[in-house]
Amino acid sequence: MTLTPDDPRLLTPGPLTTSHETKAAMLHDWGSRDQNFIDMNARVRDRLLAIANAADTHLCVPLQGSGTFVVEAALCTLIPHDGKALILINGAYGHRMGKILDYAGRSYIIQETPEDQPPSIDALDQALTDDPNISHVLTVHCETTSGILNPVEEIVHTVKAHDRVVIIDAMSAFGAIELDSTHVPFDALMASSNKCLEGVPGMGFAIIRESVLAECEGNAHSLSLDLYDQWQAMEVNAQWRFTPPTHVIAAFDAAMDQFEAEGGVAGRHKRYSGNCRIIIDGMQTLGFEPLLSNNLQAPIIVTFKMPADPAFDFQVFYNRVKESGYVLYPGKLTVAPSFRIGCIGHLHADDMRDALATIKAILGDMGVKNGAPAAT
Numbered sequence: 207m208t209l210t211p212d213d214p215r216l217l218t219p220g221p222l223t224t225s226h227e228t229k230a231a232m233l234h235d236w237g238s239r240d241q242n243f244i245d246m247n248a249r250v251r252d253r254l255l256a257i258a259n260a261a262d263t264h265l266c267v268p269l270q271g272s273g274t275f276v277v278e279a280a281l282c283t284l285i286p287h288d289g290k291a292l293i294l295i296n297g298a299y300g301h302r303m304g305k306i307l308d309y310a311g312r313s314y315i316i317q318e319t320p321e322d323q324p325p326s327i328d329a330l331d332q333a334l335t336d337d338p339n340i341s342h343v344l345t346v347h348c349e350t351t352s353g354i355l356n357p358v359e360e361i362v363h364t365v366k367a368h369d370r371v372v373i374i375d376a377m378s379a380f381g382a383i384e385l386d387s388t389h390v391p392f393d394a395l396m397a398s399s400n401k402c403l404e405g406v407p408g409m410g411f412a413i414i415r416e417s418v419l420a421e422c423e424g425n426a427h428s429l430s431l432d433l434y435d436q437w438q439a440m441e442v443n444a445q446w447r448f449t450p451p452t453h454v455i456a457a458f459d460a461a462m463d464q465f466e467a468e469g470g471v472a473g474r475h476k477r478y479s480g481n482c483r484i485i486i487d488g489m490q491t492l493g494f495e496p497l498l499s500n501n502l503q504a505p506i507i508v509t510f511k512m513p514a515d516p517a518f519d520f521q522v523f524y525n526r527v528k529e530s531g532y533v534l535y536p537g538k539l540t541v542a543p544s545f546r547i548g549c550i551g552h553l554h555a556d557d558m559r560d561a562l563a564t565i566k567a568i569l570g571d572m573g574v575k576n577g578a579p580a581a582t
């Protein structure tokens with residue numbers, strides 16, 4: 207597997223750096239009703255189910271668009287008009303689910319913790335005990351806002367003990383952090399082609415328990431976002447209802463060959479964890495402080511507090527790092543001024559070490575002596 211020369215290396219949470227092989231898989235055209243494409247589509251859906259060890263109980267329903275499209279589609283298909291959701295929020299993607307439910311006119315309550323703190327399992331348990339009207343609980347596996355790893359196993363077990371439906375935005379974790387439906391009996395998760403599975407952007411997918419989806423006819427307020435209808439149509443003729451993102455699916459199929467060759471979730475987790483360790487250790491050597499402690503940090507994206515050194519100007523730093531071939535990710539956190547460095551994509555230990563050497567040299571040029579944040 208090779209990188210494309212001269213392309214910037216994306217230290218972002220997606221879209222991210224893809225291999226040359228993945229991009230090359232798009233150099234063809236496919237008829238959307240042709241058997242070759244139909245076979246490829248079926249293979250991609252089967253492979254996605256296998257990643258969650260969910261083939262016996264769940265279905266994979268793909269959808270055109272970015273990740274948010276499939277989150278919106280899943281929430282509006284699964285939550286009936288008279289349902290009530292509880293959203294566990296500790297970042298922007300949790301808030302986004304609330305905004306989706308505002309648009310859709312579904313009622314919900316939230317339990318919010320700061321961006322650097324996981325949700326409280328006790329508070330969740332209490333809310334489900336107190337309010338029998340809560341029908342669905344929504345959570346985010348890795349909250350990409352900070353990079354925090356939320357305790358989805360405990361969340362799922364708690365929700366299922368109360369016999370409610372649990373839906374996980376697993377966008378930035380799926381494929382790199384294990385989520386086995388036979389151990390963690392989630393009802394639905396959503397993810398996309400362009401995160402840890404290292405495909406190109408353009409499609410999302412939901413993995414939904416069949417017995418749950420079977421009850422959802424007529425819930426969706428939107429034709430194009432109706433995952434029940436998308437599923438039913440695909441059952442009939444194995445085709446997409448509307449123009450499928452053929453090239454994205456071809457790239458995704460190639461990306462999954464590479465994923466399997468790397469050892470699946472375990473292999474990818476290992477590489478990303480290594481990347482993450484190199485970035486954190488290296489940045490700490492330069493004085494930078496990560497927002498999260500190791501036990502909360504997912505090996506996906508790392509948030510660093512802004513340095514206090516007056517010679518540090520983030521925009522100058524960002525531009526210089528970009529000119530040297532690495533794209534960082536600005537922060538959008540409320541708990542602390544910060545920026546982020548992604549660990550995912552088709553990047554390896556050598557790329558991370560090279561990125562650090564680049565960062566170190568640029569800080570030296572800028573006259574930044576230390577990356578430490580202001581004392582709090």
Ligand SMILES: *Cc1c(COP(=O)(O)O)cnc(C)c1O
Binds near residue numbers: 220349
């Ligand atoms: C990337 C991401 C999404 C989807 O974002 P899009 O920009 O619509 O692709 C949703 N949730 C999480 C946690 C994400 O990381």
